[in-house]
Amino acid sequence: MTAVPATLKAERRAHAGKGIARALRREGKVPGVLYGKNYLPVPLALTAGELRQCYLKGRFRSRIVQLDLGGEVIKVLPRDVQLHPVTDVIEHVDFLKVDDTTTIRVFVPVKFLNTDKSSGLKRGGVLNIVRHDIECICRPDAIPAHIDVDVLNLNIGDSVHIVDVKLPEGVTPAIRRNFTVATIAGRSAEVEEEAAPTAAAAAAAAPAAGAPAEAGKAETPAAKKEEKK
Numbered sequence: 001m002t003a004v005p006a007t008l009k010a011e012r013r014a015h016a017g018k019g020i021a022r023a024l025r026r027e028g029k030v031p032g033v034l035y036g037k038n039y040l041p042v043p044l045a046l047t048a049g050e051l052r053q054c055y056l057k058g059r060f061r062s063r064i065v066q067l068d069l070g071g072e073v074i075k076v077l078p079r080d081v082q083l084h085p086v087t088d089v090i091e092h093v094d095f096l097k098v099d100d101t102t103t104i105r106v107f108v109p110v111k112f113l114n115t116d117k118s119s120g121l122k123r124g125g126v127l128n129i130v131r132h133d134i135e136c137i138c139r140p141d142a143i144p145a146h147i148d149v150d151v152l153n154l155n156i157g158d159s160v161h162i163v164d165v166k167l168p169e170g171v172t173p174a175i176r177r178n179f180t181v182a183t184i185a186g187r188s189a190e191v192e193e194e195a196a197p198t199a200a201a202a203a204a205a206a207p208a209a210g211a212p213a214e215a216g217k218a219e220t221p222a223a224k225k226e227e228k229k
Contacts, residue, residue: 005075006054007066010034013043021092030090034067034076036097044069044095051090055081062106064140067095077104077140098140105174107133108144110181114152120184125156128183134162135174142170149181159183 013020013031021031030051032044044067054065060078067074076095084091098104110132115121134147147167149160160181162173173179 005064005066006057007068007073008046008050008054009068010044010046011070013045016043025091030093032093032095034069034074034095034097037102039097042069046093048090051093055090059109059145062108062143064098064143065095075099075140077106100139100141102140103137104140104143105135105137106143107135108171109133109146111146111148112182113148113150118151118154118184120155120158121151123156124187125184126187127151128185130180130182134181136167136171137174138171142168144168144171151182151184154184156184156186 010032013024016031024031024045025048028048029045030048032046033041034044035041054060060081064075064077067076075098077098078093079096080092080094081090082092083089096104110129112127112129115127118125118127121127136144136147138144144167147165149165151160154160160183161178162175162181163178165181167173
């Protein structure tokens with residue numbers, strides 16, 4: 001069952017510019033732009049609180065929302081979102097106008113299944129996640145909520161590549177090569193990596209500790225010769 005897209009109310013802006021944008025923010029609104037293929041860009045103003053609530057639900061850039069633009073409902077995909085560097089308040093947002101024929105690129109989060117039953121993880125292995133999300137190409141109505149990766153039968157040393165992942169119908173990876181999604185690494189490898197620097201440091205310290213003693217032995221005969229003279 002397809003979820004009903006969230007609806008955001010928006011209004012057209014007559015003018016654009018930094019001064020206008022600052023004035024809108026003082027009024028509790030967020031400036032934005034609506035654009036699309038064969039569609040002239042439209043400057044927008046949205047209610048800051050309503051927009052932030054939608055943003056905080058997650059996956060803001062990878063799910064369809066609807067803009068109520070003066071009674072006209074337009075299906076869009078949020079694209080660029082600019083946040084204040086200190087407060088994280090939304091300062092500007094761009095929307096891409098889409099329809100059922102539009103092909104889009106979106107990042108979809110990866111969900112790992114059976115981590116509590118995985119053969120490799122139960123033996124002490126560690127799940128090394130190479131990609132937390134995967135960029136996909138699909139139509140707006142085919143954007144998956146997540147991509148499932150089953151690690152049940154993975155052992156230590158095994159890897160999951162994109163060809164091993166069953167993607168939903170109508171969804172293809174944006175990267176064509178067979179990239180790695182995750183691996184099961186052994187804890188012993190981590191211990192060896194941690195022990196190697198310690199061993200190296202001990203080996204380096206040994207000659208240093210012996211240096212004064214050797215130097216002392218070399219100086220003693222010379223000192224005796226000086227005394228005889």
